[in-house]
Amino acid sequence: MTKPEIRTLRDAAPLAALAHPFRSRIMDALKVDGPSTASMLAARTGQAVGNASHHLKVLAEAGLVEEAPELARDRRERWWRLVSTGTRWSSLDLAGDPAAAAAAREAEALQLRRQLERVTAWLSNEGTDPAWDDAAFANQNWMRLSPAELKQVAEETIALYRRWADREVPDDGVEREPVLVFARGFPCQP
Numbered sequence: 212m213t214k215p216e217i218r219t220l221r222d223a224a225p226l227a228a229l230a231h232p233f234r235s236r237i238m239d240a241l242k243v244d245g246p247s248t249a250s251m252l253a254a255r256t257g258q259a260v261g262n263a264s265h266h267l268k269v270l271a272e273a274g275l276v277e278e279a280p281e282l283a284r285d286r287r288e289r290w291w292r293l294v295s296t297g298t299r300w301s302s303l304d305l306a307g308d309p310a311a312a313a314a315a316r317e318a319e320a321l322q323l324r325r326q327l328e329r330v331t332a333w334l335s336n337e338g339t340d341p342a343w344d345d346a347a348f349a350n351q352n353w354m355r356l357s358p359a360e361l362k363q364v365a366e367e368t369i370a371l372y373r374r375w376a377d378r379e380v381p382d383d384g385v386e387r388e389p390v391l392v393f394a395r396g397f398p399c400q401p
Contacts, residue, residue, distance in 0.1 A: 218297070
């Protein structure tokens with residue numbers, strides 16, 4: 212199945228689904244590890260299978276995940292996959308729907324909290340592999356931009372990240388780990 216590149220969310224249901232911490236983790240796990248069963252997701256996240264199953268159904272009702280029946284070995288096994296490779300939303304698209312706008316703010320706030328938690332955990336992790344310590348990076352730049360220019364920076368940054376995320380991983384014997392790379396750009400004063 213060929214997945215749509217990025218799905219634009221314009222209503223409250225999928226945004227509200229993304230605003231839940233465990234559902235957000237499920238989406239991340241499916242992005243990193245590919246199609247999975249509720250049992251596999253429960254094992255990776257430390258949650259109960261029933262909890263994982265319930266949240267997969269909520270994500271399916273919101274149109275964010277779907278069953279992958281062709282992966283099942285028997286009628287009882289249920290595999291799930293992402294519907295699209297990513298999601299996006301714009302506050303302009305949601306201006307007429309207060310529930311969707313509120314859900315979008317909460318989903319965005321959740322992602323920021325999760326990013327901060329992950330960075331904090333990385334920084335407090337002693338004894339990591341020196342090669343990873345040397346490769347990890349942080350970047351902060353002040354720029355003077357118009358809204359159109361900021362949009363162009365965003366598009367170029369996203370294209371770069373997607374090129375690396377969507378590439379075919381070489382089968383060259385080199386061990387690769389999941390790596391989180393994120394960037395934000397917004398008007399701000401020092």
